[in-house]
Amino acid sequence: ETGVTQTPRHLVMGMTNKKSLKCEQHLGHNAMYWYKQSAKKPLELMFVYSLEERVENNSVPSRFSPECPNSSHLFLHLHTLQPEDSALYLCASSQDRGHTEAFFGQGTRLTVV
Amino acid sequence: EDQVTQSPEALRLQEGESSSLNCSYTVSGLRGLFWYRQDPGKGPEFLFTLYSAGEEKEKERLKATLTKKESFLHITAPKPEDSATYLCAVQPLGSGNTGKLIFGQGTTLQVKP
Numbered sequence: 001e002t003g004v005t006q007t008p009r010h011l012v013m014g015m016t017n018k019k020s021l022k023c024e025q026h027l028g029h030n031a032m033y034w035y036k037q038s039a040k041k042p043l044e045l046m047f048v049y050s051l052e053e054r055v056e057n058n059s060v061p062s063r064f065s066p067e068c069p070n071s072s073h074l075f076l077h078l079h080t081l082q083p084e085d086s087a088l089y090l091c092a093s094s095q096d097r098g099h100t101e102a103f104f105g106q107g108t109r110l111t112v113v
Numbered sequence: 114e115d116q117v118t119q120s121p122e123a124l125r126l127q128e129g130e131s132s133s134l135n136c137s138y139t140v141s142g143l144r145g146l147f148w149y150r151q152d153p154g155k156g157p158e159f160l161f162t163l164y165s166a167g168e169e170k171e172k173e174r175l176k177a178t179l180t181k182k183e184s185f186l187h188i189t190a191p192k193p194e195d196s197a198t199y200l201c202a203v204q205p206l207g208s209g210n211t212g213k214l215i216f217g218q219g220t221t222l223q224v225k226p
Binding site for chain 1: 117149155156158162200202213217218
């Protein structure tokens with residue numbers, strides 16, 4: 001148990017589907033992040049939220065839409081994805097956006113067919 | 114451009130055979146360097162944070178060191194349960210407002226009994 005919980009663990013969706021990934025942290029942290037991990041590539045930062053405010057959007061296509069309703073929850077809404085979007089999507093949190101260590105969830109393995 | 118390079122890409126050791134993993138980085142200024150461990154199908158697990166050249170951190174069989182251009186993760190007398198992918202990440206100066214981390218591609222370590 002890392003204190004960061006992601007659901008679902010696995011997701012298969014068609015290119016015309018709409019789905020959402022959920023992340024919840026139980027650590028009392030103020031910053032939350034979405035990362036993408038593709039095979040043979042380094043983790044790529046997608047979005048950063050601090051106190052529910054988005055502070056970084058790393059040139060991510062609009063088919064990915066984040067939502068942070070409060071400091072404990074983070075969503076990633078997905079629509080009209082492409083097969084190349086298949087990857088492991090990781091959520092992380094840290095004490096604040098400039099703080100040191102980030103704690104990661106287990107990830108959602110997404111397959112777009 | 115900020116960059117992190119890890120070597121080797123893969124490392125196979127016999128149980129008890131000590132070795133080191135390398136993380137070379139190029140940043141305009143370093144706020145912090147992080148080591149994570151990632152097991153297959155799971156999110157990264159935080160190991161160490163290093164802030165300045167000469168700093169060292171230890172945890173069980175692992176020891177991380179930092180110079181102005183690189184970091185080493187020394188593994189002493191490894192056991193099969195140390196098998197995992199080890200990720201290095203840097204947080205550049207000026208990224209304190211976003212908590213952004215730049216990851217290397219990782220070193221996959223396999224320790225055989």
